[in-house]
Amino acid sequence: MPDDFVKVAKVSEIADATLKTVSVKDGDVTIANVDGKYYAIGAICKHAEWDLSEGYIESDSIVCAGHGAKWNLQTGEAEFHEPLDPEPLYDVKIVGDDIYLRKRS
Numbered sequence: 001m002p003d004d005f006v007k008v009a010k011v012s013e014i015a016d017a018t019l020k021t022v023s024v025k026d027g028d029v030t031i032a033n034v035d036g037k038y039y040a041i042g043a044i045c046k047h048a049e050w051d052l053s054e055g056y057i058e059s060d061s062i063v064c065a066g067h068g069a070k071w072n073l074q075t076g077e078a079e080f081h082e083p084l085d086p087e088p089l090y091d092v093k094i095v096g097d098d099i100y101l102r103k104r105s
């Protein structure tokens with residue numbers, strides 16, 4: 001496992017269609033399980049700082065529980081009625097029951 005991946009959670013902690021926020025050194029990250037595929041995105045909504053793990057998964061996005069911004073898990077971009085900066089994305093690796101993250105450059 002390359003050093004820049006960090007172990008953050010267990011696969012068994014994030015059931016299908018659920019979200020979990022973890023902390024890494026450069027901030028909080030929400031991990032989403034979408035049909036068994038894991039995505040990771042900056043956790044703090046750029047609108048008014050709700051934790052995205054309080055929202056829900058819709059297709060390939062997380063809908064923020066705060067005011068409904070829809071964050072695309074593959075691009076980090078939001079659909080919202082006002083422009084929002086994109087969220088950072090993280091690469092996810094699964095090794096056994098462990099989930100590792102690495103910030104995407």
Ligand code: FES
Pocket residue numbers: 045046047048049050064065066067068069
């Ligand atoms: S805090 Fe996320 S949409 Fe307002």
